[in-house]
Amino acid sequence: MDSENFTIPKQIPAMTLRGVVLFPHAMMPLRIFEERYKTMLSGRLNEDRIFAIVGERENVSEQEEHLELPFGVATAGLIRVAKENPDGTSFVLLQGLSRVRIVSIPQEIPYRILEVEPIETIVDESSIGLRDQITVQLARNQVLGGEVTDEMIDFLSPLEDDVTFVDLAAYTLCKHTLRKQALLEVQNLSKRASMLLSDLTKENDRLDLIKQALGGRQDDDLGFN
Secondary structure, three states, rough: OOOOOOOOOEEEEEEEOOOOOOOOEEEEEEEOOOOHHHHHHHHHHHHEEEEEEEEEOOOOOOOOOOOOOEEOEEEEEEEEEEEEEOOOEEEEEEEEEEEEEEEHHHHHHHOOEEEEEEEEOOOOOOOHHHHHHHHHHHHHHHHHOOOOHHHHHHHHOOOOOOHHHHHHHEEEEEEEOHHHHHHHHHHHHHHHHEEEEEEEEEEHHHHHHHHHHHHOOOHHHHOOO
16 A cells, blocks of 8 residues: 555545444455445445445434444545445455544435545654564563464564554454544554553453463563563
8 A cells, every 4th residue: 555645535435333443554344235335335436435434432322323423533445345245235345544533424315424634643753662562562462372373473563664563453453442443543653552552561461460370481481571
């Protein structure tokens, strides 16, 4: 994607999904089965192939549930693959392009359209060194039997851009929707990376305690400190 330039339109169609958060650069498989989204997909494939994924707020009243109230920050994505299935549903592989802030919702029917403005990540000197610390915790998580795999490390390690590295690590490892949304909404890279590092460290400390309780070796024996 680094060699491609995409302009995020001021207005883009969106899928509002509960429990789903897309990050820039990440790939998200989708099954399109609702009629409104089938219509949206058809239009997108004939135009710029861009639509947004926006998370639906969960802690709402029964009277508000039908409104599909969105979070204020979403991700615009590009359709990389689209394949219609025999049953009329479609498989779509969407790649995140950019964080976007929702300014307004000018259309709801037949599908939601958002007025948005792109959000650029702020990178400053305070983020220096955080990637190395995250890398240490990724390796520690793997040794402790966490969710980090060889494939994940092989995928993340060659990434030259720190923003992409942090976003893809967060997208892959963060399992809690609200925390994931919070990471998406943070504009400053150092804060975003610090949040990810904190989550990784806490999880690794938890795994280490379990390992100690079961009689396994401690971190110090494994070369982490």
